[in-house]
Amino acid sequence: MRLNLKVWRQKSKDAKGHFENYSLEAEGHMSFLEMLDVLNEKLISQKKEPVSFEHDCREGICGTCSMVINGRPHGPQTGTTTCQLHMRHFKDGDTIVIEPFRASAFPVIKDLAVDRSSFDRIIQAGGYISVNTGQAPDGNSIPVERQEASDAFDAATCIGCGACVAACPNGSAMLFTSAKINHLEKLPQGKVEHGHRVVNMINQMDKEGFGKCSNVGACHVECPKEIPLENIAAMNRFYLSSVFTRE
């Protein structure tokens, strides 16, 4: 299939970006990133600079790949990262617009690559259980209800890609933050320091410059792991009760 690509090119963080047009021959079996590989090989053969984009596992689990494809983070297929999106979902003659994730808390590094280290700092603010190596009791000493463990998993499956932020008109990180809070809150091991965690993580989230939530729900729609929106509602509840029950 013949494709017309409109790709965002930006030399560095502070440089002014622009769209560049490319025409490319692709096949349906290719993944989206393999299509970009082909584009880059072509650019390199013309001694031009290839398009910078981030990627690693190409199995939909590391969360490294990003980019907004035709206005949607990770492209048109639901529950799918860019690396798992295949060209069979496009057709001959399509124009595809490719941009970086856009959010003030995710500054552009180059072309389609953005800096998502703000997510790390949210986790560092409390997204963990305070247990040193060697302090753990036997794994079966505390039974965990099967459904609770499964719900915890559903929240824990977040890959930290940032699509939720890119999808949100406010650039909010509520889905990301609430997924971690809920993952840990659902497990007996994580309940102990839950109150601190909620307040500290939310404060850090605000500090990083993420926007507020206005219940649009685009985050859940675009999330490649389909993290439920209920996480946000639960987090708001937790936040209120934590703020009122602590000094």
Add this chain to the structure above:
Amino acid sequence: MKLDAKVPEGSLSEKWTKYKGSMNLVAPNNKRRLDVIVVGTGLAGASAAATLAELGYNVKAFTFHDSPRRAHSIAAQGGINAAKNYQNDGDSIYRLFYDTIKGGDYRSREANVHRLAECSTEIIDQAVAQGVPFAREYGGLLANRSFGGVQVSRTFYARGQTGQQLLLGAYQALSRQISTGRVKMYNRHEMLDVVLVDGKARGIIARNLLTGKLEKHAAHCVVLATGGYGNVFYLSTNAMMSNVTAAWRAVKRGALMANPCFTQIHPTCIPVSGEYQSKLTLMSESLRNDGRVWVPKSKEDAEAIRKGEKTALDIKEEDRDYYLERRYPAFGNLVPRDVASRAAKIETDKGKGIVSTGLGVYLDFGAAIMRYGQETAHSKGIENPSESKVRELGEQVISQKYGNLFQMYEKITGENPYKTPMKIFPAVHYTMGGLWVDYNLETNIPGLFALGECNFSDHGANRLGASALMQGLADGYFVIPYTIGQFLSEEIRTPQISTDLPEFERAEKEAKERIEQLMGVNGNQSVESFHRRLGKIMWEYCGMSRNAEGLKKGRQMIRELREEFYKDVFIPGDTDEYNFELEKAVKVADFLELGELMMLDALDRNESCGGHFREEYQTAEGEALRNDEAFTYVSAWEWDDNNPTLHKENLVFENVELKTRSYK
């Protein structure tokens, strides 16, 4: 060079306990004054960095990723082994030890493997305490499943994302230490050299990938946890950025590379679909709990399928060859990876492959779906269920067990594996070889340690499924925190190491020159094209089966390719910026040397064992033929551009009798 494995005295089951009890300790006030560099923050690196910081050391951790959460450990699907014996099915530490030694085809070190089995149980406890959401039974207790090469059920799992959940556990423990300031985290930094001062590892040279600037970092010792080198084959299940550079730079400074030819070819990956393909995707081994592997009995059927004239569903039950069940009735579809991979190759070599390239076999869930459907119908009290009802119920069970894997398969291939069998083929997955380490996980360079996949120590010539996560975490959480004290207890009087030392200046200058050399070539071929060609040579001559003639030829071809690389590679962009092509070039340059060493190692080992299959050495039935008399040793190579030197560590088996590995 005499290789001293430093295995402690005592009976096998007491070695580790006694050793721990008699080791040198470092007092808390001294720990605060000792700096440790950890390179790599996957399972092994993150768990080590977090634990060392908890103990009080000053840790500097490095990853080339934008965040420690992206390490390729995250992609491990199936599970993690532990000798908990929660299933009461006869498991024990000894049995896990024995299975691992046997699975590795008697080419690993007994004491290390036993320690690994001992630590396995603590890992599960630690992970549960961190909030890893393992699968559970209705009673709320931890669930298990089976993996290849064993007859007990000891694998713990979190759906098909066990690696992700364990890595996030370690990442969160690491994040906690970063927040206390005890770990200083350097994201987007690639290690380009290890710096030796008076023969000891005292720091690294790292490139800041955002600015391109080279940085000098000093510490009292250096821990490498930089993963495996499967990407030397270009196409593998490894993540795109996984590479050998950190380990190889250590080799260039005198560290020994052990058993480099021991690579694991995983039997269940999605077959290659085109020339543009960038990587291969694994379908978890856990699928072989329920999937049956087959090819058509007749070549004509296979050919009709390849041409698209027939599909799997057109082949009647009696015309299918479930070749693993036929050849290995005791283990059936759950034979170890090396055995299953080779068996697939034997069938496709006979012309029975079922994808257009000829390189694919079926993994079929039809029988399991019907069996589970019957069971569910029965338990729900549905009498005389229709076939479609049984199928529907069965598909629900399969979906609960493997849903995300089936979904991933469908996304990549566009085919529905509930309705038609999966198509699979072996692909490079893991490297058992790695830096030579002693019992302390210390390389032959004092103060340089290697953990996880980047060392060679525990898996011999073949790794069993669900053991990589176990080893990475055992090394990081439970081994290095003790054994590093053996080195650091002697360093308490050593003041902080300065990066102004001439050794740092020199190493930095050399790294700079290497980059300038690569950028200066300014040829006509992309880095990617060289990598792809290297991968083809490796797969052809050093892949699933090898022979002396091919290995010699392959070695020569790599040397020529390397020469061409330095004459004609083209790297766009500049050195002092975010430059992905330059990063790749640095990695490929090192792969071009490692590949040659792998050929050499495979050529030296005149036997077949585990993942290393030499065509000249096989039984009448086509099984691997070991030569214990001549090759019960670890090959530890000292690199030299012209003639690498082989050092041997003889393996002594005091507790296990060396037998022909049989899964029949």
